[in-house]
Amino acid sequence: MPVFKVPFNGYSVKFSPFYESQLAVATAQNFGILGNGRLHVLQLSPSPANPGQPISEISSFDTADGVYDCCWSESHDSLIVAAVADGSVKLYDLSLPPTANPIRSLQEHTREVHSVDYNVVRKDSFLSSSWDDTVKLWTVDRPSSVRTFKEHAYCVYSTAWNPRHADVFASASGDCTARIWDVREPASTMILPAHEFEILSCDWNKYDDCVIATASVDKSIKVWDVRSFRVPVAVLNGHGYAVRKVKFSPHRGSVIASCSYDMTVCLWDYMVEDALIGRYDHHTEFTVGVDMSVLVEGLLASTGWDELVYVWQHGMDPRAP
Structure with a gap:
């Protein structure tokens, strides 16, 4: 089964709602306590560029602080939202070069942002929740939050x-x-x-x-x-x-x-x-991220502090070659 090694500790993994072979992974250095973060976008093979590699990296984005969570846009197949430990919510567009990203950094939370979730019905809005005890509602076209829930x-x-x-x-x-x-x-x-x-x-x-x-x-x-x-x-x-x-x-x-x-x-x-x-x-450290594919029934992904991302079919051994 496919496995991918990331340089930092895994925190969250999310399958793309548009492409059955793409997933995003949020990671943080030093177990998320202190240090940098990185958002990875991975591709499940078979890929013409990497026929022998079950999972390859399409792109990655570095942050000065750990990335605790991520979610895909439900309306744009290239847009990903990230929850960052510096209190920011960052938007990344895979269709743009890394130097053009993030396309937006929303800085309102006063402590670490721990989760983000995209609205599957009204597809321009998403939520962020934080260690500052609040939840914020955002839309992709506004530079400030619509509302804070405290x-x-x-x-x-x-x-x-x-x-x-x-x-x-x-x-x-x-x-x-x-x-x-x-x-x-x-x-x-x-x-x-x-x-x-x-x-x-x-x-x-x-x-x-x-x-x-x-x-x-x-x-x-x-x-x-x-x-x-x-x-x-x-x-x-x-x-x-x-x-x-x-x-x-x-x-x-x-x-x-x-x-x-x-x-x-x-x-x-x-x-x-x-x-x-x-x-x-299959993990050898705390397992903190899990997701199930919307597009492929029974397909699971997980990540943890052992710096590994696994993708497997329910009933199979994630570690099997």
Whole structure:
């Protein structure tokens, strides 16, 4: 299976929504504590230029601080948004030479930007969340944010747009709550006291716009129905340490991918009794980034602090040649 070595510690990996063979990887030097960052754009072979290399680099962009997350534009196949540790949100255009990038650097957050997410319905807008406890809404044509959402009492680690409603998103915070927001409303519309420890990630079900998953330092993933959120729909236990990222499958409504500080990637089906349907232990350091391809069913990618990016088909060994 394809594997690629990056010079810094991997933080996030995202498949392109336009090309099944492209993915972006956010990396940070010195485990993201101090130092530079780099955004990589990788190509899965077979490539005419690199027939013997399963993954090759199309381009890369250096930053003075670590890159913690990235997301692809849903309207421009060459546009990538990056969350940077200096508090900036940077936009890169692959169709332009490296010297012309970034095409924009949005500097409003006062601390590290930890996540970015692009709106799949209203395709000119995206979110950023930060350790300054806020979420900001941006559009690609404006140099300043449209709105700042400030209710969380601690770092906002993750945001996710609802896959069907252009104005609705969720946020996950170190204050142990997940919140549901509607950008047309003055305040959050729902507060989920989802875990007793910090919540590091959240994501919406792509087939049921009322179902959300949260992942926590308490090692668990919980699935919630926002129409009746007193009790979780499912609690998924199996990771040995904090769950860093959670992602619903774009192909199967009940399937979730997760990655953890226990160095594993897990696949779950929260609708069945034995929910754990796959465990991959190919990383040798904290695994902090995982994604599933929208275009190829069962295709997974992960990255971690071992400076490796893996791409593999569910059911295969990521380390197999």
